[in-house]
Amino acid sequence: MIQTQDIKRPAANLVAGLKALGAATTSSTLSKLGIGNSHICGPVARVPGKAIAGPALTLQFMPKREDLYGADEYADPEKQLHRHVLYHAQAGDDVVVDARGDMKSGIFGEMMLTYFKGRGGLGVVIDGCIRDFANARDLGLGIWVNGVTPNYHVQTDVMPFGVNVPIACGGVLVMPGDIIVADDDGAVAVPVAMATRVIEHANKHHDWEDFSRERLSEGGDLRRYYPLSDAARPEYEEWKARRRS
Amino acid sequence: MIQTQDIKRPAANLVAGLKALGAATTSSTLSKLGIGNSHICGPVARVPGKAIAGPALTLQFMPKREDLYGADEYADPEKQLHRHVLYHAQAGDDVVVDARGDMKSGIFGEMMLTYFKGRGGLGVVIDGCIRDFANARDLGLGIWVNGVTPNYHVQTDVMPFGVNVPIACGGVLVMPGDIIVADDDGAVAVPVAMATRVIEHANKHHDWEDFSRERLSEGGDLRRYYPLSDAARPEYEEWKARRRS
């Protein structure tokens, strides 16, 4: 009988703090803290406007090898390893899959994703495809994938091989339990041990961004408003005071 | 004068039966019946929600060779081979094009597609591009393409070469008259001789899927409901009975 490990989940305030930052600020802040690239490049937002943060359950696919993957898997669904990652799903979790960029294997279909949603799952990030997209997109999950396909998960060249193990996804190493931050810009993996620093570092900046955005949209000078120049700071303080009142 | 062959069209019940299955079930059923991959990989649904099934008219492009393709084609439109595949169009037909993955050749533009729609055509599946997309997307056709381009069909590196001949499209061999099933998951080619078996095999399953989907969306156990376990069958029978009444 297959036994797979669960993950350790991060504190709720870390998840909430990163969600508030969004993928772009998280990625650039990680970069300034020494993580050159945290963008899972390849998977693209397929449910526009969806933004999530949560710990990563991970699933690893490998090239199919027939001596290690048998037709009897369909006689006994419990042997299907990609089900097991979902058995660990808790409210707030994400699933991140190394599908090897395969465009002819639909890692999950509507039923699996419905189950994941039913368990409180937030989203999936897959370096590959899902199937049943017409229905899957309306489940309320965030979906970041390279594409979609009518094929099922082991129909062509890959097979599931590991659950909650370190994986590579879109050129990024993802450890089980890393916090995934994903929105229309794509998905970013945050090492749990760096989450506090990311939040603190990011929040130091940006308090004047709403003001600057307004001025820039009215034709204001980039040099004056972005980043906020010393010359414009009094104007900003006044704007802020007015807004508070 | 150019003469091209028409295709043999399949029985209407086969087309209807496959349309009811959709691309995902058709592809996985074909796989279980021995056709490893029937997914035309590359062309992506550009008119979301559109789902079609119908016989394939086929059009083959080849690398352009100037001794075989002359500038006089535009003096005499009847020499333009890509028009001829549309002359065969009947209500319910699809056009499948091997455009060699070329991203700089728009195989059809708005006028050609308008004509195809006017003849009752359902959709186009192209391992390449169309042009005039702003207008084409509103015609009511299904459109599965790799991309779009402002260029016309012979502007750069390819030229039409064969009509209603066997073609490769997106890594799948498509025979003229094959039944194309396409929706948001992509397009699948079904050999006519296998259509009956696909429909029969697929329909054996799936009667409990609506029930299971409902349970899974409420947080039900994947092991119990997908596939439907023996333990859950009475619950399903009861649910079915209640729905009928």
Added chain:
Amino acid sequence: MIQTQDIKRPAANLVAGLKALGAATTSSTLSKLGIGNSHICGPVARVPGKAIAGPALTLQFMPKREDLYGADEYADPEKQLHRHVLYHAQAGDDVVVDARGDMKSGIFGEMMLTYFKGRGGLGVVIDGCIRDFANARDLGLGIWVNGVTPNYHVQTDVMPFGVNVPIACGGVLVMPGDIIVADDDGAVAVPVAMATRVIEHANKHHDWEDFSRERLSEGGDLRRYYPLSDAARPEYEEWKARRRS
């Protein structure tokens, strides 16, 4: 202090004339006038329905070389070259960027694009990515990019290197001041010196297209209506007369 050159802007009637043609007609007309391919292949319309024409400000990225790009750029924003191309922005301008197809560098974010819009900018064409897409897509700009990313512009492998210099973008040479015509089919670069000829050549045709489109959509014969045959011309003249009255 960084000094960069401005561009010479084309006459307004040229811009208006090309905008009326759209990308598809512009590209095919240029082809007939000797410019084989003018389609900037790669950048895809991300704001559907948006159609623009305007002169190109250009920005060139190069592979990052640490001896030529220092961490102090963030201490002094004026050293950030990608800001300088925007300093030249006037109402009606486009920005075209050779981002080397890099999928892990977001050339502009929301604040920069807000400034560009505030200055009257129309759109950006980038052989690469932007970031902050969730907000950027609602600014009212046209956006043609290969993709989106949460990363900032110099986070990984490239750096800005030239402003308003000749660049390659999507396989097309773009000179500063070239007129960009872009819509849902993609973006096309028009040499200013050819703009008049393109407009004149294109407008000779197409006056019967509305008539033909109507007939084709009703199931009319392609041979009769596209291109308009001599046989159908009286029918067209009658249609035209009826429409005028």
Added chain:
Amino acid sequence: MIQTQDIKRPAANLVAGLKALGAATTSSTLSKLGIGNSHICGPVARVPGKAIAGPALTLQFMPKREDLYGADEYADPEKQLHRHVLYHAQAGDDVVVDARGDMKSGIFGEMMLTYFKGRGGLGVVIDGCIRDFANARDLGLGIWVNGVTPNYHVQTDVMPFGVNVPIACGGVLVMPGDIIVADDDGAVAVPVAMATRVIEHANKHHDWEDFSRERLSEGGDLRRYYPLSDAARPEYEEWKARRRS
């Protein structure tokens, strides 16, 4: 029983004339005569120094489709289509294969190539791979392939589909009977109807090339010797006279 067509072979003097030119001069001359690109791009010379010219037998592979390709092919070798192209082999022939760029299918192995050599075959040009390369390279054939593999021809994703039909190989349309000119620069396809013109056009030039090469290798001025300037012509005439004596 499988019947495939033979090709029409060109006159021996055309083959000899093109062989004398070599691939580079043939390709550039074809370009000047209107054939933009005749270079079969992808297949690379694997037997350095080998140079050939001869008519093309063609073999077309298609994506494998299990309903059209059965395991019984190995029970009855006569059903193996890739054998049939070799049955047509005569002294001086080449075989050109559209193997779809597949890197996991060895189109021919040592035994098939030995047979081809035994029949007088000159070389193979394959947009894909051969196997048994350690032995094949010593047969005395010219071999232009994308790579080598231990796999056999139908082991993975493709199957032979047509013999002596028009094919695309390395981005070039090759007609059965076209003359292939191949050497260390790669392979070029020459339409038979253009062979005479190519030879005549190419031979007009180049009589001074040996002289110029000698001068350039001694540090002579490119402007004076390549192409031969009027100023250097007397020097060349003298050189030529001296060589004759």
Added chain:
Amino acid sequence: MIQTQDIKRPAANLVAGLKALGAATTSSTLSKLGIGNSHICGPVARVPGKAIAGPALTLQFMPKREDLYGADEYADPEKQLHRHVLYHAQAGDDVVVDARGDMKSGIFGEMMLTYFKGRGGLGVVIDGCIRDFANARDLGLGIWVNGVTPNYHVQTDVMPFGVNVPIACGGVLVMPGDIIVADDDGAVAVPVAMATRVIEHANKHHDWEDFSRERLSEGGDLRRYYPLSDAARPEYEEWKARRRS
């Protein structure tokens, strides 16, 4: 201190039996026994004529993540994981590396390969590059790599992550201890449990191949000699008898 596991080595007769077959026969035999593709596609023979068989030590690279890989690795070489796989090397071993296809990371240099050779290592198969190739190629090792580079192993985007764990290399799953068979056709991975069957199955055939090769090279009929026809069997028996005497 880093501890990594050794592998279980196969019986010597299995290794010898597979070496005698070579990569092509091993791959096709595995295919007939159910393993569709065992060709490690990408790594190419860089030392022509070298043919080896032996158990696989495996090394896994992952995308670099700066929080998990520190600059201090060079202060303490024992932290460099790619050294540890070589510590396990015994006479007759191969090293197989998943280098993620990275073309800018030289997994091993001359010194490491010299050590491996000194320990009796046979060859390396890397889905990536080595460095110091000018010296490495003369060590007497077999070298199958995608390419070469002057860069060292962690200079750009990847880092070593696992030793003697299951890896993907060139689209094939390789388990630690699998038997690698590699020659000029490339490298093949043989599951140890199948080695006996592969050897037995392969040796049933092929006893007539030398005879057939001779006949084919003299222009003999492919239908008669390959595979050996019943009609030619007496001729073969006679040939064999003659050779024995």
Added chain:
Amino acid sequence: MIQTQDIKRPAANLVAGLKALGAATTSSTLSKLGIGNSHICGPVARVPGKAIAGPALTLQFMPKREDLYGADEYADPEKQLHRHVLYHAQAGDDVVVDARGDMKSGIFGEMMLTYFKGRGGLGVVIDGCIRDFANARDLGLGIWVNGVTPNYHVQTDVMPFGVNVPIACGGVLVMPGDIIVADDDGAVAVPVAMATRVIEHANKHHDWEDFSRERLSEGGDLRRYYPLSDAARPEYEEWKARRRS
């Protein structure tokens, strides 16, 4: 008349110092000094064993645009820009070309390369192809290219655009006058201002490498000999003393 700038050439001792290091040591030393990647990735050594160092003349190609490149270039060879980079050639120079990775354009042929050799040129590094390879490889030049082709330089999609301007080649920014170090591992670009530091930093190490190599090749312990451990230093000193005597 076309006028192009010459380059500033580095001191001879810098060139000699870098040549002694070779590409691998140069690249890794640059990395330690802050230049992450200096490997021009793509161009591969085609003349095995050739090792060079010298200043870079640069040549930039751009996508062909017919309004900027006319057929009359062949009427007047002086308009061919790729000749002009060679006019600057002095003994010890290299030519580095951004050919945009184009595989169907032969940047230089035998005659041009003969001239370059006649002028004392050392080698060419091209992110693309040359032609006439059968003759070019015997000229005595180092040749690093992506491939070879029979096509000439402007036959298909690109045209020369700039001489001795900054270029990107194989993912590396190359400034005119940078010192190129190239051997069987590939080509590396060294900023002139860093050359002294590279040489000094590299020469601090490596004096014990010959000793260690010898020990490792005899089966010595990697931990003891590479890098040289304190424990092995006396052994090394003794070895060195013995060699001197």
